[in-house]
Amino acid sequence: MTDRLVIALAQLNPTLGDVRGNIDKLRRARDEARQAGADLMLASELAVSGYPPEDLVLKPFFLDAVEEGVRELAAETAEGPALLVGTPWRGDDGRVHNAVLLLDGGKVAASRFKHDLPNYGVFDEKRVFAPGPMPGPIPFRGVRLGVPVCEDIWTPDVVECLQETGAELLLVPNGSPYEAGKADQRLQIVLNRVTESGLALAYLNQVGGQDELVFDGASFVIGRNGALRRQLASFREHVAITEWVRGEDGWDCVEGERIAPPDGVEAIYGAMVLGLRDYVNKNRFPGVLIGLSGGIDSAISAAVAVDALGADRVHCVMLPSPYTSRDSLEDAAECAQALGTRLDSISIEPAMQAFGTMLAPLFEGTTPDITEENLQSRARGVTLMALSNKFGKMVLTTGNKSEMSVGYATLYGDMCGGYSVLKDVYKTTVYELSRWRNQVHPEGVLGPAGRVIPERIITKAPTAELKPNQTDQDSLPPYDALDDILNCLVEEEKSVDEIVARGHDRATVARVWRLLDRAEYKRRQAPPGVKLTRRNFGRDRRYPITNSTLSLI
Numbered sequence: 299m300t301d302r303l304v305i306a307l308a309q310l311n312p313t314l315g316d317v318r319g320n321i322d323k324l325r326r327a328r329d330e331a332r333q334a335g336a337d338l339m340l341a342s343e344l345a346v347s348g349y350p351p352e353d354l355v356l357k358p359f360f361l362d363a364v365e366e367g368v369r370e371l372a373a374e375t376a377e378g379p380a381l382l383v384g385t386p387w388r389g390d391d392g393r394v395h396n397a398v399l400l401l402d403g404g405k406v407a408a409s410r411f412k413h414d415l416p417n418y419g420v421f422d423e424k425r426v427f428a429p430g431p432m433p434g435p436i437p438f439r440g441v442r443l444g445v446p447v448c449e450d451i452w453t454p455d456v457v458e459c460l461q462e463t464g465a466e467l468l469l470v471p472n473g474s475p476y477e478a479g480k481a482d483q484r485l486q487i488v489l490n491r492v493t494e495s496g497l498a499l500a501y502l503n504q505v506g507g508q509d510e511l512v513f514d515g516a517s518f519v520i521g522r523n524g525a526l527r528r529q530l531a532s533f534r535e536h537v538a539i540t541e542w543v544r545g546e547d548g549w550d551c552v553e554g555e556r557i558a559p560p561d562g563v564e565a566i567y568g569a570m571v572l573g574l575r576d577y578v579n580k581n582r583f584p585g586v587l588i589g590l591s592g593g594i595d596s597a598i599s600a601a602v603a604v605d606a607l608g609a610d611r612v613h614c615v616m617l618p619s620p621y622t623s624r625d626s627l628e629d630a631a632e633c634a635q636a637l638g639t640r641l642d643s644i645s646i647e648p649a650m651q652a653f654g655t656m657l658a659p660l661f662e663g664t665t666p667d668i669t670e671e672n673l674q675s676r677a678r679g680v681t682l683m684a685l686s687n688k689f690g691k692m693v694l695t696t697g698n699k700s701e702m703s704v705g706y707a708t709l710y711g712d713m714c715g716g717y718s719v720l721k722d723v724y725k726t727t728v729y730e731l732s733r734w735r736n737q738v739h740p741e742g743v744l745g746p747a748g749r750v751i752p753e754r755i756i757t758k759a760p761t762a763e764l765k766p767n768q769t770d771q772d773s774l775p776p777y778d779a780l781d782d783i784l785n786c787l788v789e790e791e792k793s794v795d796e797i798v799a800r801g802h803d804r805a806t807v808a809r810v811w812r813l814l815d816r817a818e819y820k821r822r823q824a825p826p827g828v829k830l831t832r833r834n835f836g837r838d839r840r841y842p843i844t845n846s847t848l849s850l851i
Contacts, residue, residue, distance in 0.1 A: 299440030301544040305469070306331035306339040306379065307528075309515045309536045311506030313580050314348030315360070321346065321367040325374070327537050328381060334539045336379040337439060342471050342504040343448050344396060346385035349473035349504055350511070355386045355394050355426050368399065368406065376404035380438065382445060384471045386427075387411075393428035398445050398471055400436055408436045412447035413456050420475060420511060420829065420837045421449075432456065435465040441549070444497065448472040451491050451499075461495040467542065467549040468492075468499040476514040476569045477832055481559055488520050498522045498542075498550045505535055507576030510826045510836055512569040516559045519551045529556035533568040534742060563734045566727065566830055567602070570719040571743060573828035574694075575606035577717050583692040585611030589682055589712070590634060590641065592616075592626030593760060595720060596696040597633045597751045598732045602719045603694055604750075605743035609638035613691055616643040617678040619650060621766060625754065632752045637745060649677035671764035675711030683714055692716040695825050700725040700777060702824060702835060703784045704810060705817030713824055721827025722834040724781040725760070732756050775806055783810045789833045794851055808851050819843045 308327040312320040324341055331339040343349050346364055354360050364386055375381060380402035387397035387409060395411035402408075411430020415423040433456065435442035444465030450456040451470055460468070468491070474484060484501065492499050498521050505515030512533075519528040519540060528551065530536045541552040560568055578586060586603050590596050603612045616630045627643075634641035653673050661669075682693045695715030697707045699722050707713050720728065732751045739747035759769045760777075774780055783802055786792040787810070797807045821835045822843065833839050 303338065303439065303441060303542040303549075304334070304336045305500065305540050305542060306334065306336040307500060307502050307517055307519075307530065307536075307538045307540060308339050308341045308345075309502060309505050309517045309530050309538070310342065310345060311535050311576070312342075312345055312348040312504070314351060314508055315354055316348070317346060317360075317363045317367045320348060321371055324371060324381070324383065328374075328379060330537050331379050331539070336539060338380045338382065340469050340471060340500065340502050341381065341383045342502055343384040343473035344386065345383055345471070345504070348508065349384075349513075350421070350423070350508070351386060351426070353426065361386060361388060361394065368401070372399075372401040372406050373404050375401045380407075382443075382469060382471070384447070384473075389428070394426065395430055396423060396427045396447060397430075398447055400438065402438070410436060410445050410447075412450060414449045414453065416449045419832075422837075432459045434463045435460055441544075442466045444468045446470055448474060452487055454491070454494055457491045457495050457497075461497060465495075465497060466544075468495070468497050470499060470501050472501060472503040472517075473513065474503050475511040475829060476565070478566060478830060479832075481514075481516055481561070481565075485518070485520075488518075489524055492520050492522065492524055496522060496548070498527075498548075500528075500540065500551070505533065505572075507573040507580070507828075509577070510573075510829045510834065512573040512576075512828055514559075514565070514569060514572075521553075522548060522550050525553075526556060527551040528554050529559065531557050532559045532565070533572045563727070563730050564738070564740070566723070567731055567735065567740060569830055570602045570723075570828050571606045571740070574602060574717065574719050577826075578607060578611075578692060581692075583690070583716075585613060585691045586694040587682055587686055587691045588612065588614050588694045588696065589617055589678055590614035590630045591696075592622075592629040592633075592755065594728055594732055594751070594755050595698055597629075597755050598728055598735070599694055599696045599719055600633065600637055600639065601732075601735055601745060601750045604637045604639060604745035605740065608744040611691075612637070612639045613685075613689075614639050614641045615682065615685065616641060617646050617681060618643065619646050619674050619764075621674075621764060625758065629752050629755050633750070633755065636748070636750045636752070644681055646674060646677040646681065649681070650674060653677070672708045672711060674764050675708035679708075679711040679714035694718070695827070696720060697824075698723050698725050698728050699831075699835070700774075700781055700784060702821055703788065703817065704774065704780070704813035705820055706774060707820060707824075709820055709823060713820070715825050717825055718827035721824065722830040724784065725777040726781045729756060775810070779806070780810065783807055784814070787811060787814055788839065789831060811851060812848055815841075815845070815848055
């Protein structure tokens with residue numbers, strides 16, 4: 299029996315499916331933990347496979363590779379430190395579990411299976427994993443460790459079971475994706491479990507981007523009295539060494555470094571940068587292509603790209619038409635210069651003329667309308683995709699959540715691309731982010747300090763410039779009103795009456811709802827993008843394309 303434990307919290311960024319690479323990452327973290335004198339290292343949920351593995355765990359060859367890697371790593375624990383590692387694991391009955399394994403003494407010394415499998419929002423673990431039984435504590439060096447997994451602590455039952463069966467402290471591996479306001483929610487959940495059980499708790503989260511999800515890390519330890527003992531970094535890897543001691547009242551963590559987590563637009567920007575960086579790097583793209591229009595959406599997208607990847611991996615292209623203003627040309631050039639990116643200009647006027655000639659016989663007798671406007675957007679999309687095909691860089695889509703909500707985007711035009719950092723960002727937040735980035739040089743970014751988005755881009759009226767003297771407000775309500783209505787409809791699921799009670803015009807609310815409903819077929823064809831809010835377009839919000847709910851308004 300011991301009265302002191304040194305536990306390393308390994309907040310790592312795994313790559314989904316890269317079992318060898320993830321095992322090597324765990325091995326390096328364990329070496330760091332050994333040098334610091336750790337007895338045990340805790341890794342995050344499914345750190346061996348990456349999280350969420352989705353249907354990969356339905357493939358036997360993948361599970362074979364996971365088991366081989368785990369047993370190889372276990373053999374290295376003949377001498378400490380031991381490992382608590384998350385991994386997919388087949389039970390004795392052959393069913394696949396979301397497991398935590400204790401690797402100690404050169405073998406898999408113990409296993410515990412996640413009991414409460416989430417099946418809401420972005421989670422569908424019940425589809426691929428079997429739930430485990432209520433867990434008991436794991437004996438380690440004379441200490442009974444409670445190891446609930448992520449969702450297991452979001453309700454009281456599992457922790458209550460662990461406490462009643464003798465657990466002395468709680469070590470919780472997590473795969474909890476970022477969304478605005480989530481940090482406070484996690485903290486409150488942990489405080490509830492600590493208060494109920496009287497046990498200190500280490501909350502270890504994954505970090506890194508995985509398709510639409512971004513895991514922010516921000517791991518922490520709460521003492522038996524509810525005090526914050528440790529706070530790890532956000533949006534980056536961090537191996538923290540924590541010291542635990544047995545006192546008269548039980549085990550507790552010694553107070554140590556606490557790195558304040560970002561909030562507000564700083565956290566949103568950090569998630570955007572990490573999400574794009576990992577999407578590009580883990581999918582092995584050499585860089586990104588951006589259609590830089592001189593507008594605010596493409597400007598902030600370019601800033602995020604440079605901060606994530608460096609200016610040398612970002613190629614901006616101006617695609618002017620006869621309707622492009624001199625201001626837009628100048629603003630795009632100034633933005634590219636401030637960011638240090640390459641900027642080329644390719645006029646789409648020859649493509650517009652070619653389409654006009656091709657379609658003239660069938661369009662005879664009609665008047666120009668949105669059809670000709672969409673052809674401009676599609677000419678730009680074809681051009682960017684041609685550059686992507688030729689040189690290998692991924693096209694970064696620049697549409698924001700406000701536009702995608704109401705269908706103010708063109709299929710096969712400005713919706714072309716492989717990823718979007720603004721997919722879950724309302725237009726009003728785009729302005730906040732742009733002003734903030736001009737004032738702040740975030741830690742760890744690769745882009746320059748100072749003003750990177752020209753002031754005129756922020757202050758001028760937004761416009762698609764698809765016809766003379768066009769502005770967004772020709773077709774849409776003012777963005778402050780539109781975004782509030784959309785937040786009520788998308789995030790809050792409020793009724794028309796409830797939204798009108800907030801001071802909005804009933805006809806405007808009904809129109810926005812119709813636009814939102816009608817654009818679902820477009821959103822189904824949109825590229826993935828960083829999840830930042832509670833209800834992103836994708837797995838968070840699954841609405842039928844064909845439905846008649848508009849008749850109920």
